[in-house]
Amino acid sequence: MSHVFKTLYQHGSRPRHIWVICPFAGGSLSAFKSWMLLDQKILPEESLILLATYPGRDHRMRECPLASIAELANEMTDALMTWLTQTPLSIDARIQLCGHSMGAQVAYEVCQRFETYYGAQNPIQTLIISGCHAPHIESRRKLSHLNNDDFIDELIAIGSGSPVLKQHPELLPMFMPMLRADFLATENYYYPVRPSEGRLKHTSCVLVYGESDPEAWKSEVMAWHTWLTPQHSEIRTISISGDHFYITANPERFLKRISEQINKKIQTPIGTFAIKPCITNVSGDHHG
Numbered sequence: 001m002s003h004v005f006k007t008l009y010q011h012g013s014r015p016r017h018i019w020v021i022c023p024f025a026g027g028s029l030s031a032f033k034s035w036m037l038l039d040q041k042i043l044p045e046e047s048l049i050l051l052a053t054y055p056g057r058d059h060r061m062r063e064c065p066l067a068s069i070a071e072l073a074n075e076m077t078d079a080l081m082t083w084l085t086q087t088p089l090s091i092d093a094r095i096q097l098c099g100h101s102m103g104a105q106v107a108y109e110v111c112q113r114f115e116t117y118y119g120a121q122n123p124i125q126t127l128i129i130s131g132c133h134a135p136h137i138e139s140r141r142k143l144s145h146l147n148n149d150d151f152i153d154e155l156i157a158i159g160s161g162s163p164v165l166k167q168h169p170e171l172l173p174m175f176m177p178m179l180r181a182d183f184l185a186t187e188n189y190y191y192p193v194r195p196s197e198g199r200l201k202h203t204s205c206v207l208v209y210g211e212s213d214p215e216a217w218k219s220e221v222m223a224w225h226t227w228l229t230p231q232h233s234e235i236r237t238i239s240i241s242g243d244h245f246y247i248t249a250n251p252e253r254f255l256k257r258i259s260e261q262i263n264k265k266i267q268t269p270i271g272t273f274a275i276k277p278c279i280t281n282v283s284g285d286h287h288g
Contacts, residue, residue, distance in 0.1 A: 002083045005020070006051045021100075022097070022099035050107070101130070206237070209239055210239070
């Protein structure tokens with residue numbers, strides 16, 4: 001397994017149903033513990049869920065955090081392509097790439113890089129954009145410029161920070177670099193000029209928003225349509241009850257709702273795809 005990914009859930013040895021999760025800013029393995037306790041009835045047999053681990057946290061604590069969505073996407077693209085070439089998969093295996101909040105920005109960029117490389121044979125079957133405003137909408141809540149005390153207060157207000165950081169300032173040198181890098185990356189992912197056409201040509205998409213999410217309103221999530229493909233027949237939208245962190249509060253409900261949408265589309269066996277040898281740094285400027 002690549003050092004970029006941690007296994008949250010696995011049922012079977014040759015996965016056919018692969019979920020790759022890109023977490024929110026500050027997200028780490030501990031935030032997704034609920035995903036490690038999933039009921040096996042939620043997903044089909046031969047399912048695998050991987051969590052992307054960004055530099056500067058968990059087992060990658062000693063690595064320098066990346067303060068750029070493009071850099072995070074480049075690294076993850078390389079790691080996922082390498083994993084696909086080295087891992088025995090069922091012949092009809094497909095990937096559901098899911099990003100929440102900042103992770104949605106990373107996932108979108110990864111999906112573009114995969115489409116550039118694989119074209120219509122993209123092994124990413126579905127891109128799931130969850131709890132994130134479209135790139136042409138500026139963040140309403142910005143943290144990267146704040147001092148440590150105000151930064152942590154804002155984290156706690158959002159729900160992604162622990163009061164422990166306030167109570168134990170000696171922990172700040174350990175966690176603040178990656179937290180600041182994450183928020184700098186997501187705040188700078190802003191492209192005010194909308195594209196003339198959608199950026200994804202071959203990948204179905206599911207847009208997800210929380211009914212009580214103050215960080216990403218329904219209209220802001222729906223605005224992603226501009227960045228996909230206007231004529232795309234497979235863009236689906238679902239709402240989930242909860243605030244910004246519905247993805248970790250109730251992963252069973254999250255997976256069930258999305259699986260229902262994906263399964264509506266998949267009524268016949270899907271074709272095979274050929275895994276090309278990995279080429280590193282599949283990147284480019286996608287926002288002209």
